[in-house]
Amino acid sequence: MGCFRVLLSIICPPLAVIDKGCGSMVIVFLLTLCGWVPGVIAALIILNNPKN
Incomplete structure (x- = not known):
């Protein structure tokens, strides 16, 4: 999970996933x-999931 993805999930969660x-x-x-x-x-939980 990169910094860009974290910022994107804070700004617009559906775009991050x-x-x-x-x-x-x-x-x-x-x-x-x-x-x-x-x-x-x-969004943060889905991005932090190591299985995907």
Whole structure:
């Protein structure tokens, strides 16, 4: 996880996880619509996952 990805996940969470698959992007987008903080937290968790 690079510095650019962290900044992108803080500014616009769905764009940070765009290469992790459509499902991840949809989940982060919906959480961002519910509130900015849940979207950022979900994006950081998805980006920090070592399996993907």
